[in-house]
Amino acid sequence: MGQKVNPIGLRLGINRNWESRWFPSKATLPENIGEDYKIRKFLKAKLYYAGVSQILVERTAKKLRVTVVAARPGIIIGKKGGEVENLRLEVAKLVNKDVAINIKEERKAGSSAQLAAENVAMQLERRVAFRRAMKKVIQGAQKAGTKGIKVSVAGRLGGAEMARTEWYLEGRVPLHTLRARIDYGFAEAHTTYGNIGVKVWIFKGEVLQKGIQADKSEETTSKKAKRARRGK
Template sequence: MGNKVPLFNLWGKNYLSNWFCPYSKYSGNVIEDYKIRSLLNSMDKAYRWDMSSVHITRISNNIHIEIRAARPGIIIGKSGKDLEMLKSRISSVLPIRTELKIQVNPVKKPEIDAKCLAKKIAFDISKGKQYKFLIKKYIAEAMRFGIKGIKIICSGRLGGVEIARKFALAQGSVPRHTIRADIDYSLAVAETNSGLCGIKVWVHKGARKDNTDATT
């Protein structure tokens, strides 16, 4: 079931892009959204942002981008200079008559945000740190915040070994097929000298009370 049903639908999450348009403009809007997300992920200091999610909302020619990050101050910069520079770079890949608005909101608890955790682990592994120590450390930190459970899987040529392996560690309960459960999931890729390593993170925050977005 997990391979056939989108995870956002399965766990009641909101979509990351919210807009409606005629069929003739659909492909163009999808390409623009892809360019925006690719540009944000390829920024020079993107690894320092601890960016959790990017929500894009379109109303006519207006585009509203909401960035959720653990360190919003790095994105905004001193007196908002970095944010204005980011806005100008994003405007360069959009049509001329598009009004762009960027809003940066902080992630309240990045220690239990799956996207932030996956990116942190990927960044540390790419720097050559021990993956077993990292996973145990981040799991211990997350469990202090009262979550129900967490599971982390790393796969690839971990530690520079010749044959790829998979290392998984979990604590608590992580029901991946319970629709009522509030599961936060994310995937990240670490670039090492031996090749690419994949990191998957599941965070079980308890039972959902409604269908609203339960991200922190």
């Protein structure tokens, strides 16, 4: 199960929050989903070189707030914040609503799976050898202090006639462990031989909830009590 599904969707509500945060009625649900899709598609295309790792959409009764998390926020903001205002007007025109845009810096760009996938895709488009591109991203993730990383590329690698899949794994990436904080990213490299899909999984450690820790402490105390009884 953990090997097949999207690891972000599998962990929603466990150790991962939703990127669209609003509570709609049944009547407005399809419209809101469509607007979120349009906003994300537009911003990802327009701000591709800014290194966008996450786009959060929040809604209130009258306003729509979009938070863009990027590795290079200066490209988005521009001189004196003029570019942000232009971007806000474009998004507002796209969805025909009042929109507020916040820009946040991705402080740990090396540990973002989406940025790592886009990095590999950009290198493949520049005709860098796929093994070299994968190893470079893995080294960057290790320097950022991640617990493990897996990078997979699929397509006509190196211009080969038959498509194949190759991957590298460094460290540990436990996809079946729900308490594991695993970031996932996907990107496509458009080459002269066709599209190459890039997938990246990054393991950032485990999150132990209070309930789990309490259960474990109760188990250890009960085991100690049993051992004491046996000793007597």
